[in-house]
Amino acid sequence: MVGGAGGAWAWTEREDRVAAEQAATQERAADALEAQARDADVLQAQAADAAAVHAATVRADARATLAAAAEHARATLAATQDGVADDAVRQSLAAVLAEADAALAATDPAAATGTTGARSATGLRAVTAALAAADAAVGAAHDAWLQAEAAAAAAAAAERPTPKPAAEPAAGAAAPSCETTYNGPPFYTSPATSGGDGSNGKLPPEALTAISWDVDPHGTPYYLTNAAAAALERLNSGFRARFGHSLDLDLTYRDYDTQVAMRAALGSIAATPGTSSHGTGLALDVPELPCEYGWDTPQRDWLVSNGPAYGWVSPSWAGRSGSNPEYWHFEYRG
Ligand SMILES: [Zn+2]
Structure with missing residues (x-):
């Protein structure tokens, strides 16, 4: 202080x-x-x-x-x-x-x-x-249920007597055969899916090429992926040289909506929408009838033998002893 x-x-x-x-x-x-x-x-x-x-x-x-x-x-x-x-x-x-x-x-x-x-x-x-x-x-x-049905159908087929062929086949050759169980409505090949995202059944126009020699009864071109179409053009040249006419087609690309309609009409026979090989643009069907392409026909034998050189094969499941015999179905494997 x-x-x-x-x-x-x-x-x-x-x-x-x-x-x-x-x-x-x-x-x-x-x-x-x-x-x-x-x-x-x-x-x-x-x-x-x-x-x-x-x-x-x-x-x-x-x-x-x-x-x-x-x-x-x-x-x-x-x-x-x-x-x-x-x-x-x-x-x-x-x-x-x-x-x-x-x-x-x-x-x-x-x-x-x-x-x-x-x-x-x-x-x-x-x-x-x-x-x-x-x-x-x-x-x-x-x-x-499908498996049980298939087994029952196979058992019934095994019991059925083999029908006599109308004409005797040439010695040593098997008779052509075209048994098909399909009796549903007709379905046609599809145009490209405008704006499609490239998934199964939704392939855009740029992913597909129309084959050059035919269109379906509705006038729709037969579309395949670009590579598959190019390979089929080459295969067709070989086929035409051998048989004097172009390969007959029944179906190539099928879009998703058509597959949905098929599944609704046919049930199990049709592939689940989004899984059909026809939705990939890598599969074709030749006509089931008349029997030009049936089992043991020269045409089918030629396709099975020569197709692989062009990347086109008969898948094992579609073979005569395959899980789902379809003599008319071929796929492009590249
Ligand atoms: Zn097919």
Whole structure:
């Protein structure tokens, strides 16, 4: 302590200043806390908004996946009618499909909401999983049914007496034969799929080339992939040199929609849409009848012997002792 009254005055002034500074500091701290609280509220509101948008997106995705699964299940049900040993497995699928349809209706963004009870993304995924499992079970039952049918048909064929050929074949040669079980509606070759994504049955125009010497009865060119068409042109030159006319065609490329129609009309005989070799642009069928290309005909024998040199083969499954004998079917293997 130095000085007298002057020193006391200075002390008081300093105390006041310190007190004022403390008050200002406290006020700033209070302001800062308030600002932080405001920021936290804003962030919380933003997070809540983002979470709501994210949840809506996730649920829309889950809904779209369920819609696709439902569409597939409906197609499975249509394709397997009278095509399973025990229809209970199809009825289970139909029940889950009804549940899926209800969930889709309840979460339809275009429909009125609030009364039907919204379903969560987790709920939609659970229905999707149940639907996929039931769908697969029907597929397996259908496959088993097909195998049983094929076995029964083979057993019946084995018991049937061999019909006598109309004309005696030349000595040492087998009689040509063209047995076909197909009696469904006619299906024709398809044009390219405009804007197609290149997947099975969705080949765009630039992926395909029309063969040069023929069109189908509807006037649709016979399309194959560019390489397969070029190879078939060369094969046809050889065929024409041997037989005096161009190779006859019945079908080459078949698009997805036609395969769907075929499957609906024929059931198991037609390949599952999206799996047919004709959807790849790498397969052709020659006419099943008249029997120019049947088993043991010179034409088919020539194609089987000479085709591979051009990259065209008769797949083993289509052979006479194959799993699905089709004397008319050939594939380009490059
Ligand atoms: Zn074929």
